[in-house]
Amino acid sequence: MHWINWLIVGVYVAWVVVDGIRKSKDTDTISGYFVANKSLSWWVVGLSVMATQLSAITMIGTPGQGATDGMRFIQLYLGLPLAMVILGVTIVPLLHGSGVYTAYEYLERRFDARTRSLTAFLFLISRGLSAGAIMAAPGVVLSAVFGIPLVWAVALIGVPTVIYTMIGGVQAVAWADVKQMVLIVIALVAIMIVLIIQMPVNPDEALRIAGATGRLRVFDFSFDLSERYTFWSGVIGGTFLMLSYFGTDQSQVQRYLAAKSAGEAKSSLLMSAYWKIPLQALVLLVGVGVFVYYQFVRPPLLYNPAQEAAVVAERGAAYDALQNDYAQAFTLREEEARAVADAGDDATAAAAMEAFVAREADIQTIRGEALAMVEDVTGEASGDTNYIFPRFVLSELPIGLAGLFIAGVFAAAMSSIAAELNALSTASVIDFYRRWIRPDADDAHYLAVSKGATAFWGVFACVVATYAATLGSLIEVVNRFGSFFYGSILGVFLLAMLPRAKARGAFYGLIIGMATVGFVAFGTTIEFLWQNVIGAVVVLLVGVPLSRIGSAEA
Amino acid sequence: MPEEIPSEGSESSRFRTTLLRVIIIQVVALGLLLLMQLRYQP
Numbered sequence: 178m179h180w181i182n183w184l185i186v187g188v189y190v191a192w193v194v195v196d197g198i199r200k201s202k203d204t205d206t207i208s209g210y211f212v213a214n215k216s217l218s219w220w221v222v223g224l225s226v227m228a229t230q231l232s233a234i235t236m237i238g239t240p241g242q243g244a245t246d247g248m249r250f251i252q253l254y255l256g257l258p259l260a261m262v263i264l265g266v267t268i269v270p271l272l273h274g275s276g277v278y279t280a281y282e283y284l285e286r287r288f289d290a291r292t293r294s295l296t297a298f299l300f301l302i303s304r305g306l307s308a309g310a311i312m313a314a315p316g317v318v319l320s321a322v323f324g325i326p327l328v329w330a331v332a333l334i335g336v337p338t339v340i341y342t343m344i345g346g347v348q349a350v351a352w353a354d355v356k357q358m359v360l361i362v363i364a365l366v367a368i369m370i371v372l373i374i375q376m377p378v379n380p381d382e383a384l385r386i387a388g389a390t391g392r393l394r395v396f397d398f399s400f401d402l403s404e405r406y407t408f409w410s411g412v413i414g415g416t417f418l419m420l421s422y423f424g425t426d427q428s429q430v431q432r433y434l435a436a437k438s439a440g441e442a443k444s445s446l447l448m449s450a451y452w453k454i455p456l457q458a459l460v461l462l463v464g465v466g467v468f469v470y471y472q473f474v475r476p477p478l479l480y481n482p483a484q485e486a487a488v489v490a491e492r493g494a495a496y497d498a499l500q501n502d503y504a505q506a507f508t509l510r511e512e513e514a515r516a517v518a519d520a521g522d523d524a525t526a527a528a529a530m531e532a533f534v535a536r537e538a539d540i541q542t543i544r545g546e547a548l549a550m551v552e553d554v555t556g557e558a559s560g561d562t563n564y565i566f567p568r569f570v571l572s573e574l575p576i577g578l579a580g581l582f583i584a585g586v587f588a589a590a591m592s593s594i595a596a597e598l599n600a601l602s603t604a605s606v607i608d609f610y611r612r613w614i615r616p617d618a619d620d621a622h623y624l625a626v627s628k629g630a631t632a633f634w635g636v637f638a639c640v641v642a643t644y645a646a647t648l649g650s651l652i653e654v655v656n657r658f659g660s661f662f663y664g665s666i667l668g669v670f671l672l673a674m675l676p677r678a679k680a681r682g683a684f685y686g687l688i689i690g691m692a693t694v695g696f697v698a699f700g701t702t703i704e705f706l707w708q709n710v711i712g713a714v715v716v717l718l719v720g721v722p723l724s725r726i727g728s729a730e731a
Numbered sequence: 732m733p734e735e736i737p738s739e740g741s742e743s744s745r746f747r748t749t750l751l752r753v754i755i756i757q758v759v760a761l762g763l764l765l766l767m768q769l770r771y772q773p
Contacts, residue, residue: 219745255761258753258757261753262753265746384767384770384771388771388772391772393768393771394768394772395765395767395768396764396765396768440743440745440746443746444746444749447746447749447750447752447753451749451752451753451757452756454757454761455760458760458764527773530773
């Protein structure tokens with residue numbers, strides 16, 4: 178990468194760390210450190226909520242998904258606006274008004290200590306590991322693209338994040354998120370503009386080419402529980418997922434607990450509600466644009482340079498032959514793409530699209546052979562989709578814009594990881610250390626322990642991230658394990674709103690809810706968005722009658 | 732506490748205004764995406 182691009186990245190990272198710490202005030206009390214003394218404005222919290230959810234995977238992987246799979250991924254977010262409105266009138270005022278530091282602390286007040294400890298423990302395990310996975314994803318890609326060791330890539334992201342999170346607490350995290358969100362949007366919009374300018378065809382023709390391959394199919398109205406992204410799984414399953422994530426996950430709850438008032442907290446969530454779908458559409462459209470661009474400019478056969486080098490080293494002759502086939506197939510496809518763009522009437526367009534789709538299938542067959550070669554040689558799944566966008570940015574965009582994008586990737590990674598570390602530290606100290614080990618210490622003591630906990634979780638995440646590449650499938654299991662209890666924890670919070678619900682119903686309902694989701698995940702083909710609905714509903718169905726038994730016995 | 736009354740009122744009013752914006756932007760964004768699908772997706 179050109180030194181100017183590195184300079185942009187370096188200046189940005191330094192600015193985030195220094196300014197994040199500078200903006201931190203009154204962090205010598207736990208209220209200041211964990212919830213900013215409830216002093217943040219709604220727009221700061223709103224941008225922080227959005228930045229936390231927008232991880233580096235969104236910046237790197239989602240445009241790649243748009244390029245290979247099109248726009249349908251957006252259906253995942255259809256439930257988000259509704260979930261935000263529901264949270265705004267239910268959980269947000271409840272948690273904000275109760276004066277708690279963590280969502281789980283509230284569960285002890287409402288139910289009992291074991292329900293609190295179990296939910297907090299589940300959070301620590303899943304989020305501790307997922308912080309590593311969140312750091313690993315951009316680390317692996319940056320390491321392959323720049324040819325630097327993974328441990329360096331992880332350190333470049335992890336070290337500055339741990340420093341500003343540890344020193345500045347939630348205020349440093351929130352103010353850094355504001356800058357990060359602005360940078361991410363600027364980078365995406367700038368890339369979209371450059372893509373349109375550099376595109377060899379006009380936007381109407383580009384959309385026709387994308388549509389010919391099904392990439393503009395945004396909505397799928399079929400009701401199929403085994404289909405991952407449909408309109409219904411997005412609206413129903415997505416609403417439950419977003420209710421769980423934004424309503425019960427400490428990394429999000431802590432953001433709006435820092436708002437000046439419950440009203441400001443509600444407004445901050447609505448800010449996320451109205452920007453998420455347009456922003457996600459922009460990210461996916463950029464990916465679709467990259468797909469169309471690569472109809473006219475030949476992309477590499479394999480996007481991951483490290484894997485390409487490994488294949489060339491071991492299967493040089495076979496890979497060369499595949500490259501020749503690819504070059505010929507690309508030329509044929511380009512001709513058909515131009516025919517689609519130039520088609521005057523409907524009949525010509527239909528014929529051109531049919532021929533184009535056939536040539537596109539040829540290309541995909543050759544790509545499939547290359548990816549199979551990667552798996553044979555390296556023994557790991559290629560994950561090539563994640564490299565499409567970084568390769569495009571670094572090879573096709575002007576100097577400066579590429580630096581802006583890489584800074585955006587750092588921003589997205591740092592904002593998500595900082596929120597996780599901050600929340601992990603808070604839950605460790607408030608839900609375990611202060612609750613079970615040292616209930617009567619002063620603020621200075623808890624602050625010192627909190628900073629130590631942030632550093633511990635930072636190191637833990639970096640270690641997990643460094644080994645993530647070799648743990649591959651394990652990380653996938655961890656992510657899947659995390660989705661087991663999202664819906665179930667939401668169920669416990671829903672129970673908390675029912676006046677007659679009791680601790681016994683909440684605790685056993687949670688365990689049975691998680692077991693049911695585990696069975697559904699491994700024993701059926703029902704897709705993960707529906708698992709959140711199942712978890713929440715089972716907790717309610719089990720928790721309500723169990724609470725009555727408890728009452729009868731009492 | 733007279734000073735809290737206008738503050739809560741303005742917060743509630745901002746919530747309603749923002750909610751209205753949420754609805755409008757979602758309708759516009761999803762409508763545009765649906766139009767794009769109907770126009771370009773064979």
